[in-house]
Amino acid sequence: MNTANLIRLVTLAAIWGGSFLFMRISAPVLGPAVLIEWRVLLAALFLMLVGLVLRRRAAPLNLRENWKHFLVLGFFNSALPFLLFAFSARTLSASVMSVVNATAPMWGAIIGAVWGRQPIKARTALGLVLGTLGVALLAGFDKVSARPRAGIALMATLAAACSYGIATTYARSARSVAPFANAHGSMWAAALLVLPALPFFPQPGQPTLTVAASVLALGVLCSGIAYLLYFRLIEEIGPTSALTVTFLNPVFGILWGSLFLGEVVGWYTVAGAAIVLVGTALVTGFTPRFGRAPAVAAGK
Template sequence: MSAAQLAQLVTLAAIWGASFMFMRIAVPQLGPVWLLEMRLVAASLILLVISSALRRPLHIRKHWRHYLILGVFNTALPFWAFAYAAQTLPASMLAILNSTAPLWGLLIGFVWRGKPITRRAILGLLLGMSGVASLVGLGGLAVQPEALFAVVLTASAAVCYGIASSYAEYAEKVETYANAHG
């Protein structure tokens, strides 16, 4: 891995990690639904500006069902689940539970599409999740009914990511740029 790639990886990790911290700060003030709406509207506007500036078509009429499925499972449901759970769980727990998304993707791919599970994939998943857990720590989690529900909700967000990735892998082929912006 080059120094530039390492810098990109660290930057990406900081951006993703910061989103959990910001959710934890914003949710008590805004509530989960408003936070979800604000994130989706801001992202949509930014992507619309980028798409317009680059003049790259998304072919919305042709791929609207595909975009809808990906939007629900890759954005709307997980964002809402994380925002709701952020009312109870510390940001570190949200990050750890989010790190289970590749595991869910592997399991869903196996069950849904018969995709083989290799030892190398299992080792990679275990190393990745243990790395996330050791980096962010577990934080103080009070054992209460709301915490258990929030853990299940956050895990379901990771399951949604697994569904979206398995769907995208086998769905109609849409250009990567259009997939992200659609």
């Protein structure tokens, strides 16, 4: 991996780790549905502008052939997990959410094995146990576990990570669509899919300049630009090495939460994150050289 791609990888991890910070700031004010509708709509508009600039290099959406594919991918890879994370962000810390999100490749490997009717290997079972213990350690000792509805929020976060696993499994068996078209089309699909949730989650407060900036960052930076970086990395270094971003995300999620929100980083935070990442590596069979990566971004 050359220096330019290493910088892209770390930058992507920093951006996706920051998404939990931005959701933690904006979700309590806007509510999960309003926040995510703005997020995916801004991302779709940004990617549309990028497509217009790239013109020949940007793959066409071919909606007539791919609309069902975009709806499925948009639901499981964007609309559903984004909504669940935004719901959890009203209660959980950015640190906890970023660590639990790192279990997404674990879910993908397990769902893939079940879908393919393959036996669960001992290494996979051990990784699953470690991942569960890591999440339990983090949630059990972190002060956020004492907040009202923290248990429901944690389950929603785990469900969001699982949704990424479903998206990964689906993408591996779906028709081949260009990466940029996948990102662009799925964002428009997600914008449509989030609309029915708006009446159930009314906006609880009035946005400030900080909240508005967080929403803009979520849409353009954490969704639009991040997808472009991710697919550029896959093209340059391959999906195996690109998976490394999953293991870097919690580092930045914890860092940004500590720096900007004053979240406490205790021994349980570090230990829980380390155990989750080891469990994820075992389940996915990931090593820097021989690992396997998900077909879509687990993002964030």
